Amino acid sequence: MPRRNTVYDDVGRGFAAFLAPPPPDVIRFTVGQPDFETPAKAVEAAVAGLRSGAHGYTRSQGSESLCEAVANHLRGYGIGAAPADIVVTPGCKQAVLYALMTTLAPGDEVVLLSPAWPSYDGMVRIAGGVPVHVPVRRDNYHPDLDAIRAAITSRTKAILLNSPNNPTGAVYTPTEVQAIVEMAVTSDLWILDDMIYAPLVYGEHLYTSPATLPGGAERTVTIGGWSKGWAMTGWRLGWITAPSELMAAVKTLQTSAATHVPTFLMPAAELALGLEDEVRAMRESFDARRVQMHAGLQTVPGLITPLPEGAFYALVDVTGTGMDDVTFTKRALEEARVAVIPGSLMQWGEGLIRMSYATAAPEIDEGLRRMRIWLEG
DSSP, X not given: OOOOOGGGGGOOOTTGGGOSOOOTTSEEOOOOSOSSOOOHHHHHHHHHHHHTTOOSOOOTTOOHHHHHHHHHHHHTTTXXXXXXXXXXXXXXXXXXXXXXXXXXXXXXXEEEEESOOHHHHHHHHHTXXXXXXXXXXXXXXXXXXXXXXXXXXXXXXXXEEXXXXXXXXXXXXXXXXXXXXXXXXXXXXXXXXXXXXXTOBOSSSOOOOGGXXXXXXXXXXXXXXXXXXXXXXGGOOEEEEOOHHHHHHHHHHHHHHTSOSOGGGHHHXXXXXXXXXXXXXXXXXXXXXXXXXXXXXXXXXXXXXXXXXXXXXXXXXXXXXXXXXXXXXXXXXXXXXXXOEEGGGSTTOTTEEEEEOOSOHHHHHHHHHHHHHHHHO
């Protein structure tokens, strides 16, 4: 029998085992999905696309008007992407994989700021690269710049950024991003910038794109999508943009791998990018919930976490309970009927749990009440 590709033996499945719906009596802090419905105007645009006959093949990178809409959206963050250098992909994850496949050669190293979303590690390995996990600071989950410098070697090819961050909730400062750009310039590295949570920032500083800083534009691959800021996780729509030479390879990859995203979804995706009120309402709701979650966690014995700055996650240190994160997760489910994700699924995540506050405010209060009673007992 022929042998399969063994690279997948070293690729984990991340949080997948913890994302299935739990029993109805369990409070769920696991899934990273907005609890809002997709804006009705976007849904109506997709239905109209189907009814108008948008059923066939079309432009591989996405319609010209959709790519222009993405470029206009990115200009709002100061990113000067040309519509011709934008590809709309089947989800943000696919865009990350495209970025890795078009920048890495076998054996190239990619610096990940860890604990990092576990799919990054797997995708680096699938693309033939070597993930190098550099721990972030534990007091605020921001980059440890000295540790990043020490991790860069002659084999390093890229640094992957995700700010606002999953799983930490940190939003990196302009000064921190500039320092990382300077490292990339010095060592001639790519910067892969996953901005999927950019619409969801609550702190004093907004999302900062490395492409907007001196030396960053010619080496930054910008990746994003509609899943989080527009509550469109199941639509599987993302984007990628980079310097033209790299985007030529991305276009070839998209044509070979996926052809294009569903034609009838393109007008809906274009319309969604102009929906400011709906995005603002979600952001304000999550802002209130992150304050609620953080305040509630202060009352639970043994738990420590900084105030999240973006996305909708709190990364909580549980070592004060005397339990490791796996034991904590198991017992919280069995004894308190609360579902969380153990941090040891990610390198440098030992002793931590990820809690999503993308759930209703009463559920947050009830879940924290259960955890407090359980731990006090």
